[in-house]
Amino acid sequence: MGRKLLLEHINVPGINTLDVYRSKGGYAAVEKALKTLSPDTIVEEVKKSGLRGRGGAGFPTGMKWSFLAKPEGVARYLVCNADESEPGTFKDRYLMTYIPHLLIEGMIVSSFALGANTSYIYVRGEMMPQIRILEKAIAEAKNAGFLGKNILGTGYDLELYVQPGGGAYICGEETALLESLEGKRGNPRIKPPFPAIAGLYGCPTVVNNVESIAAVVPIINDGGEEYAKIGVGRSTGTKLISAGGNVKKPGVYEIDLGLPVEEFLYSDEYCGGIANGKRLKAVVAGGSSVPILPANLFLKTINNEPRLMSYESLADGGFVSGTMMGSGGFIAFDEDQCIVRNTWNFTRFYHHESCGQCSPCREGTGWMEKVLHRLEHGHGKMSDMDLLVDVSKKIEGNTICPLGDAAAWPVASAIRHFRDEFEWHVTNGAEAITRNYGIAHYADPLPKLETA
Amino acid sequence: MLKVEDTSVPVEFSPALLKQFDDIVSRYPKGKQKSALLPILHLVQAEFGWVSAPAMDKVAAHLGLEPIEVYEVATFYSMYFMRPQGKYVLEVCRTGPCGLVGAEKIMDHIEQKLGVKEGEITPDGLFSWRGVECLAACGYGPVLQIGPEYTFYENLTNESVDTLIDGLKAKTNN
Numbered sequence: 001m002g003r004k005l006l007l008e009h010i011n012v013p014g015i016n017t018l019d020v021y022r023s024k025g026g027y028a029a030v031e032k033a034l035k036t037l038s039p040d041t042i043v044e045e046v047k048k049s050g051l052r053g054r055g056g057a058g059f060p061t062g063m064k065w066s067f068l069a070k071p072e073g074v075a076r077y078l079v080c081n082a083d084e085s086e087p088g089t090f091k092d093r094y095l096m097t098y099i100p101h102l103l104i105e106g107m108i109v110s111s112f113a114l115g116a117n118t119s120y121i122y123v124r125g126e127m128m129p130q131i132r133i134l135e136k137a138i139a140e141a142k143n144a145g146f147l148g149k150n151i152l153g154t155g156y157d158l159e160l161y162v163q164p165g166g167g168a169y170i171c172g173e174e175t176a177l178l179e180s181l182e183g184k185r186g187n188p189r190i191k192p193p194f195p196a197i198a199g200l201y202g203c204p205t206v207v208n209n210v211e212s213i214a215a216v217v218p219i220i221n222d223g224g225e226e227y228a229k230i231g232v233g234r235s236t237g238t239k240l241i242s243a244g245g246n247v248k249k250p251g252v253y254e255i256d257l258g259l260p261v262e263e264f265l266y267s268d269e270y271c272g273g274i275a276n277g278k279r280l281k282a283v284v285a286g287g288s289s290v291p292i293l294p295a296n297l298f299l300k301t302i303n304n305e306p307r308l309m310s311y312e313s314l315a316d317g318g319f320v321s322g323t324m325m326g327s328g329g330f331i332a333f334d335e336d337q338c339i340v341r342n343t344w345n346f347t348r349f350y351h352h353e354s355c356g357q358c359s360p361c362r363e364g365t366g367w368m369e370k371v372l373h374r375l376e377h378g379h380g381k382m383s384d385m386d387l388l389v390d391v392s393k394k395i396e397g398n399t400i401c402p403l404g405d406a407a408a409w410p411v412a413s414a415i416r417h418f419r420d421e422f423e424w425h426v427t428n429g430a431e432a433i434t435r436n437y438g439i440a441h442y443a444d445p446l447p448k449l450e451t452a
Numbered sequence: 453m454l455k456v457e458d459t460s461v462p463v464e465f466s467p468a469l470l471k472q473f474d475d476i477v478s479r480y481p482k483g484k485q486k487s488a489l490l491p492i493l494h495l496v497q498a499e500f501g502w503v504s505a506p507a508m509d510k511v512a513a514h515l516g517l518e519p520i521e522v523y524e525v526a527t528f529y530s531m532y533f534m535r536p537q538g539k540y541v542l543e544v545c546r547t548g549p550c551g552l553v554g555a556e557k558i559m560d561h562i563e564q565k566l567g568v569k570e571g572e573i574t575p576d577g578l579f580s581w582r583g584v585e586c587l588a589a590c591g592y593g594p595v596l597q598i599g600p601e602y603t604f605y606e607n608l609t610n611e612s613v614d615t616l617i618d619g620l621k622a623k624t625n626n
Contacts, residue, residue, distance in 0.1 A: 087548040087586040125531045128602035161479040166490045166529025183486035185528040244549040250591035288548050331549050345551045349585050
């Protein structure tokens with residue numbers, strides 16, 4: 001049984017209220033941080049913890065904080081990215097719904113560490129119920145003296161506000177989020193300058209994911225070194241994984257980083273295996289943007305070693321035979337799913353969500369959607385696979401923000417690993433409309449590598 | 453709900469609504485009231501059911517913005533309706549994970565049950581529906597949401613969709 005740092009009390013009745021949250025040790029990190037620690041010490045603790053951004057990029061949080069510019073007389077901002085929109089990911093919704101005070105406590109400690117006196121939680125607009133929950137929790141915290149002027153008599157002031165988005169995946173990209181928070185279209189900014197230098201309203205700003213900010217609470221309570229003891233290598237601490245698709249028990253699970261993927265997928269403590277007694281065909285391990293892997297390459301690395309739920313192990317083999325941790329959006333595909341159809345579905349999503357600023361992404365995502373549509377509907381050509389790879393390569397790396405990469409990777413990886421399924425859609429166009437290709441060889445044991 | 457079909461009809465914001473606008477504006481530093489635009493557009497849509505051009509003009513005037521600054525934002529974000537909708541708008545997630553567990557069948561069923569195509573309004577004015585992209589509820593699919601509260605309905609089946617629609621009809625007719 002893995003330890004729970006974030007979700008330990010999630011099932012306690014009333015944990016969404018301040019009183020019950022406090023009775024379980026809540027707001028101890030605020031007391032400790034504001035009364036006994038200096039802002040720089042907190043940044044050091046977060047650095048020591050090895051915490052990496054939980055929104056998808058995996059950049060070390062403490063290092064991001066240490067880049068924050070601190071010019072005299074200029075306001076600094078902390079903005080929480082709660083624009084959770086990556087297909088497959090629903091952990092932040094879960095956390096905000098059931099234990100909102102954990103995020104608020106993390107926001108107070110983090111804002112104090114960064115010297116911010118006004119902070120915002122940017123929540124995707126569709127999460128109106130979560131916005132109401134957070135607003136209520138903020139009012140409770142303010143009433144109890146954890147927010148507002150002179151918090152706990154320490155002289156530190158902080159106002160915390162919730163900002164709704166308007167329905168746009170791109171606003172999960174931090175500079176698009178800042179544009180949106182300024183009341184503009186969510187067009188990502190050219191970097192540099194990075195938000196740490198010029199972010200919200202041109203002021204130094206840190207943008208962190210919900211889960212990253214929540215993780216600051218146990219890091220301050222137990223110390224960064226304790227947190228770093230959990231996990232493996234540079235993948236420290238615990239991680240929330242959103243499990244969906246065809247698993248038996250979909251839901252949000254907190255795991256120690258380094259858990260074997262096989263245990264996560266098949267043990268009853270987590271996903272409980274594939275639903276309806278079916279077999280696993282493929283997995284998208286970290287949200288729709290990361291490369292899709294066939295079952296055999298997902299469970300084992302190319303070197304036939306068991307794969308682990310860690311940043312490094314999931315990426316083992318690079319994009320040739322590996323994938324990424326991403327945001328922890330874990331999507332399992334059973335033997336009856338069609339990879340071509342799913343790739344078309346994802347590409348439609350990226351086409352819909354492209355902000356339109358960069359031509360390669362605006363046009364390329366639409367082209368890929370059209371080609372995948374005709375493949376899925378039995379009108380594809382044998383040259384379409386190379387065409388898709390060509391378009392994806394021309395998007396990748398040629399856009400202001402990573403949405404272009406995120407749209408290119410699922411297509412390139414699907415063709416890399418499932419090319420015969422795509423070809424079957426061309427050679428058996430009429431049949432492909434009525435039935436799926438099935439599991440084929442995608443779960444077969446990997447061949448032994450020849451060693452020199 | 454007030455319906456503003458004719459965009460030449462002037463829109464009036466109630467004092468209570470204007471008070472809510474001002475509360476939102478107070479969250480931002482002085483001179484940064486444009487930040488209030490997205491939240492205010494949500495309030496306008498909750499009040500009128502959609503965001504009309506006259507309503508956007510009034511929002512622009514209230515915030516000291518050019519009307520185009522409001523139009524370009526309202527049309528960028530997928531949640532704001534640029535034309536009238538049914539009283540209840542059923543928005544079904546159709547992306548990846550929900551697709552794996554039957555979102556398309558649910559949309560087919562809703563189309564059949566309501567007798568209108570995606571984006572159309574039922575003759576009684578009660579319902580419209582559309583497919584939307586990922587709602588971040590991938591473990592509970594298929595899912596749909598209904599504004600302006602954005603209440604969630606999870607693990608949908610044809611039967612649960614029928615119960616939901618019939619319930620909303622009964623609620624409105626009583």
